[in-house]
Structure formats: structure tokens, C-alpha cells
Amino acid sequence: MFILSLTYIVPLDRVDAHIGPHMDWVARGYEAGIFLASGRKEPRTGGVILAHGDRPSLEALVATDPFVTAGAAQYELTEIVLSRTAAGLEALKG
Template structure:
């Protein structure tokens, strides 16, 4: 599993101009079965996506995020090897 940490690099008004295409990109990640969970950081400095797949493929995918293309955000990709989950979340270890 991977944690995709998104950090805004510009003021929020510049980020907000790209919200709609970014959210469409996120929806596509769910439709493809890559994204498992996502949400904004609080305070609003970026977001986090839980994903599965291969690091190289995820790096290529985040490069297509409209936020990245517009230069308003950057990603950090962290691999997490889960050893334990709460009941009902076993799928995350796959």
C-alpha cells in the first residue's frame, strides 16, 4: 500500500482554480480501483490518498494530476507494508 501525500505549493486561491479537474482525476483513480481512501489535510495544506499498485505506476499517475500539471502541488509517495489492520480492513494489506 502507498500513501500519496499532496502538498500545495501556492496560495489556496490558485489551488481552488484547479479543484474540479483534480476531483475528476481522483474519481478516475477510484474507478480504476487504484485509490482506496482520500481526503484533505487539516489545516488545508494539501491532501492524502491511500492507494495500491506499483511505485513506478503511481509516480506516473500522480504526474497526471491536474494540480501537478498546473504546478500548484507536489506529491510524496511513501510505501507502507501493513502488518496488522482493524477487523474489516484486511483488504488494505493486499
């Protein structure tokens, strides 16, 4: 499992110009079964996506995020190996 941590690198008004295409991109990640959970950071400095897959595929995928292609944000990918989860989330363990 990976944590995809998105950080905005431009002012929010420039980020907001790409919200629609970004959300379409996120929806495609869910439809493909890659994304498990997502949301924005608070304060609004970026977002986080929980995803599964291999690092090269996820790196290629995040490179196509409209926020990234527009130069509005960058990602940090962190791989985690879950050893324990709350009840109902056992499927997240690798």
C-alpha cells in the first residue's frame, strides 16, 4: 500500500483552475481499483490518496494528474506495510 501525498506548489487560485480535471483523474483511479481512500489536507496545502499497486506504476500514474502536468503540485510516495488494522479494514494489509 502507498500513501500518495500531494503538496500544492502554487497559490490556491492556480490550483483551483485544475480542480475539475483533477477530480476526474481521481475518479478514474477509483474506477480502476487503484485508489482506496482520498481527501484534502487541512489546512488546504494538498491532499492524500491511499493506493495499492507497485511503485513504478503509481509514479507513472501520479505524473498524469492534471495538478502535476499543470505544475501546480507535486507528489511524495510512501510505501507502507500494514501489520494491524481496525476491524473491517483487514483487506488493506499486504
